[in-house]
Amino acid sequence: AQSVTQPDIHITVSEGASLELRCNYSYGATPYLFWYVQSPGQGLQLLLKYFSGDTLVQGIKGFEAEFKRSQSSFNLRKPSVHWSDAAEYFCAALGSGTYKYIFGTGTRLKVLA
Amino acid sequence: GAVVSQHPSWVICKSGTSVKIECRSLDFQATTMFWYRQFPKQSLMLMATSNEGSKATYEQGVEKDKFLINHASLTLSTLTVTSAHPEDSSFYICSASRLAGETNTGELFFGEGSRLTVL
Numbered sequence: 001a002q003s004v005t006q007p008d009i010h011i012t013v014s015e016g017a018s019l020e021l022r023c024n025y026s027y028g029a030t031p032y033l034f035w036y037v038q039s040p041g042q043g044l045q046l047l048l049k050y051f052s053g054d055t056l057v058q059g060i061k062g063f064e065a066e067f068k069r070s071q072s073s074f075n076l077r078k079p080s081v082h083w084s085d086a087a088e089y090f091c092a093a094l095g096s097g098t099y100k101y102i103f104g105t106g107t108r109l110k111v112l113a
Numbered sequence: 114g115a116v117v118s119q120h121p122s123w124v125i126c127k128s129g130t131s132v133k134i135e136c137r138s139l140d141f142q143a144t145t146m147f148w149y150r151q152f153p154k155q156s157l158m159l160m161a162t163s164n165e166g167s168k169a170t171y172e173q174g175v176e177k178d179k180f181l182i183n184h185a186s187l188t189l190s191t192l193t194v195t196s197a198h199p200e201d202s203s204f205y206i207c208s209a210s211r212l213a214g215e216t217n218t219g220e221l222f223f224g225e226g227s228r229l230t231v232l
Contacts, residue, residue, distance in 0.1 A: 034220070043119070043206055043223035044157075090156065092221075099145050099210055101221060105156045 002027050004093050006104035013081050014112045021076040021107050023091030031093040033074040035065055038088040038106075047089075050074060061085070086111045115141050117209050119224030126197055127232055133193045134227045136207030142187040143209035147221070148180075151204040163190040197231045204228050 005024045013019055025031060032051050036044040048059025055067040065076045074091060091104040116139040126132050136146055144165050149157040161182050162170045169182035179201075181193040190209075194201050205228075208221040 036223075041204075041226070041228070043117075043225045044208075044221075045223070046220055049220060099147075099162065100159065101147070103156045108154070 002031075002093070002095065002102055004091055004102050004104040006089075006091055006107050008107045009105070010108050010110065012110040012112060015083050016080050019076075019078045019081045019085070019109070021089050021091075021109070023074045023076065023104060024072050025074065025091075025093045026072065027093060027095060029095070030069060031095045033065075033067060034092040034094070034101075035059065035063070035074075035076045036090045036092060037061075038090065040087075044090065047076070081109075081111055083111045083113060085109060115209075115211050115220075115222040117143075117207065117222045117224045119207055119227050121227060122225055123228040123230075125230045125232065128198050129196055131193055131195045132197055132229060133191055134205055134207075134229075136190045136192070136209070136224050138188045138209045138211075138222070141209075141211045143190075143211060144187060146184060146190040146207055146209045148182060148190070148192050149206045149208070151206060151226075153204075157206060160192075194229065197229070199231045202229055202231045 003026045034049045035047040038044045047063045048057045050057045050067045057065050063078050067074050088106045088108050090106045092101050094101050118137045120135045146163040148160045151157050160175045163182050163184040165184045171177045184190040206226045207224045
């Protein structure tokens with residue numbers, strides 16, 4: 001079955017520290033991959049997406065993600081976290097030829113001052 | 114950019130009443146919209162896929178008579194929670210996929226969400 005896994009439910013980092021949020025997918029073929037961020041009580045905002053080509057994808061707010069086919073992973077990174085990055089982060093996948101997205105369970109990021 | 118607007122952003126209603134939530138794509142046409150339900154501190158659960166001019170496709174376990182979805186135009190989909198009960202209290206989020214020609218760009222554009230509280 002197709003699935004998206006975010007192993008970390010909660011992550012706490014200090015402001016200025018680096019960040020990596022993990023995402024693994026299970027699909028028959030490589031899906032389109034996305035990272036979304038959700039602030040409390042808000043909808044989701046797209047951070048970045050991977051369709052094909054360069055496996056290192058740059059997004060908004062200083063985020064980047066690296067697609068690794070061999071590991072079926074699409075981890076999100078940021079070199080220096082800001083307090084405003086505290087939010088819920090969702091990894092999502094979309095199979096080619098389908099409109100049905102599959103979301104991971106989310107990782108809640110807490111940033112310490 | 115593509116904007117999806119959801120209304121109302123929050124609503125409180127009495128048990129037994131019906132509540133309608135609107136989802137509009139403001140600057141693009143969306144032949145397909147999606148309705149999600151999100152429980153506190155959980156991921157998004159796809160409820161149904163709304164297709165303009167046709168019946169919605171509901172996910173397994175979602176009561177179609179309870180959650181009525183109408184996609185009357187290319188820019189508007191509505192979700193009506195009928196005879197709402199306290200267990201229907203949740204955060205409901207809509208999203209829309211924009212097609213560029215015949216290509217699905219893949220990105221979902223989300224509304225701001227609607228928080229429903231049923232007393």
